[in-house]
Amino acid sequence: MPRHVAIIMDGNGRWAERRHLPRVAGHRAGAESVRRAMQAAADAGVEVLTVYAFSSENWRRSEEEVADLKGLMRYYVERELETLKRERVKLKLIGEPGAFGNDLYDRLQRAVAETAANDRLTLVVALNYGSQAEIASAARELAGKAARGEIDPHAIDEQAIGSLLQTHDLPQLDLLIRTSGEVRLSNFLLWQAAYAELVFTETLWPDFDEAAFNAALAEFARRQRRFGGR
Ligand code: IPE
Ligand code: IPE
Ligand code: MG
DSSP states (O other), rough: OOOHHHHHHHOOHHHHHHOOOOOHHHHHHHHHHHHHHHHHHHHHOEEEEEEEEEETTTTGOOHHHHHHHHHHHHHHHHHHHHHHHTEEEEEEEEEEEGGHHHHHHHHHHHHHHTTTTTEEEEEEEEEEOHHHHHHHHHHHHHHHHTTTTSGGGGGOOOOHHHSTTTTTTEEEEOEEEEETOOOOOOTSSTGGGOOOOOEOSSSOGGGGHHHHHHHHHHHHHHHHOOTTTO
């Protein structure tokens, strides 16, 4: 069983287009899938579920779509807070969610604070997240420390960088799932995925249900992890 599963939740737009619906309808349906995945992960005994909700590149979308996504995040954090509490799920954020404005940011922080003591599952939501920016920020911090003489540049190793990433307090990533048939990482958890098992499925995110989640877990169980050994 993987301890830490991450999902690139892709395909909301295509799901809506196939139904001749506006893209926002796909995002709305996708938000329901998040709750299902959370439930499936908790039931399966996964410790951490990390979901890519908005990338640092998603600002390239139309103003309208970005506003719709922000509206959904706001709605979701309000409505799902009770679910998180009931299911004993702890919410954590990675990325730079401050960019969505104070109102949403404050609501998110409140949800993080109110679920901090929960221990059944940790749901990590990546909001305005970009893996390269995350790594660059760690490098900047280490360079600053080195310039101030606080650390020896030669002592900078994988551990030093990993401990400055936003995922520093999470177990190593075991399984990374991407839906919708795209086979790329789109700037998600590049460092953390070093030895993750990758599962790509054609299923569009709004159609991704408990059975699909369990199928990905079964695929993971069939993999032989070697970590460079034999
Ligand atoms: C993923 O679905 C959700 C976000 C990126 C916010 P998309 O909106 O990327 O859906 P497609 O790829 O256009 O189908
Ligand atoms: C990745 O999906 C980001 C999220 C799922 C939030 P995209 O749909 O933005 O990725 P690309 O543009 O197809 O690589
Ligand atoms: Mg997409």
